[in-house]
Amino acid sequence: MLMTSPRQDKSTAAPAGKREEKSAAMRRRICEAATECFAARGYHRSSIKQVVDAAGVSLGALQHHFPSKDDLVEATATHLLGRSVKWFQRAKLNIAQDKNAFGDMIRQSWREQFTTDEYAALLEILVAARTDEDLRARVAPRLDDWRRAIEAELRDLVPGGDDGAGELEAVLTIGRCMMTGLLVHDGLIGDAGHMRKVIDAWVRLATGSGR
Amino acid sequence: MLMTSPRQDKSTAAPAGKREEKSAAMRRRICEAATECFAARGYHRSSIKQVVDAAGVSLGALQHHFPSKDDLVEATATHLLGRSVKWFQRAKLNIAQDKNAFGDMIRQSWREQFTTDEYAALLEILVAARTDEDLRARVAPRLDDWRRAIEAELRDLVPGGDDGAGELEAVLTIGRCMMTGLLVHDGLIGDAGHMRKVIDAWVRLATGSGR
DNA sequence: GACAAAACAATATGACCATATTGTTTTATG
């Protein structure tokens, strides 16, 4: 038996590493596989079996780390939201503090964050959580933390004024929601050029230029 | 068996076009039940059996009118999109041609169109179609028709100038996408007051007031 | 009134899914 056992090769794995470290790597690997599956086939059409196959691990291994599907989904959502926060932290440093900073950030965010498999997977999870009480109870708090973390991160980027705080929050929320809806509506047609035009229109509106 | 004569008993039954009419009523009834199910439990968690129970019809009846699930979903999407177009046609007449027309329309649309079970069901279908090629091929054209119908309907409502056409399209698209994303993101938290604030902020931005 | 097609109904089928169960290997630590 065990002819086709999906073992990790030990040549690359750190021997001195701890059990905990290996466990974290396995969890990450499974979450990444889940991300792929959710993006490719949608949340409900992705079975545990498919995630297992995509990750190249055994069903038992997945079950050990994520006893239920909700456990896996919550972990995947947390993983994706955490990566998004890290993206903003990085992007913030790379963007010059000129007057186009905001528009550049929006456009870059669209390209590098929203039009990715990672965001597609997150969208699947969010929509699934809408009609699944248990899942929503797990995911909603993480989503709220994510929103706050990003707002805190970008607070000093937008020039704004005195009422910049509330204004920033509103503009960020509108932008985020608009991009999400753009994926759902116009993404279904698949016209990337048209979507970019909409993004540009949003930047114009949000920065008050060209009016 | 049971060869009773159908010659009499015409007083109570519909006189003409009975079969076609009854068929349309049945189809509508099933689509409405599907809408309920999709909104309450999500697309993939709604089984044909549940739609059948909600509609109070037999499985055979549903199968007769919609041989496959995709047939049912396409019909439901078409039904919902058609109702949305009718909503805009009605709303357009009710709104005075003052300078607040646009803002009023946005707010009314949010209340009466987006925060409804009908739109929740549509959202479920759109997201499901993202990762289901067959379903997308059926739904995407209907969605495109819907978008064009609404744009044509509202073309004369926004003052706009020469470039009003392109500008209107962009503003409508952004607003529509923003509301959809608002449902997905902030709707998960369930704070209706916060969402209304975002809508107000969008109206301010789109109309250029208070800047 | 005969007759075919449409409409409606009830049951059957085969696939798939989440998870439970049971067994084996690896790792940390005394």
Next chain:
DNA sequence: CATAAAACAATATGGTCATATTGTTTTGTC
């Protein structure tokens, strides 16, 4: 190195799903 816990693996189970199948009733037309 003994040993217990953690990690990993293979199979089993009960339920649900979409759809196929087959049978019955209703309706339009000749």
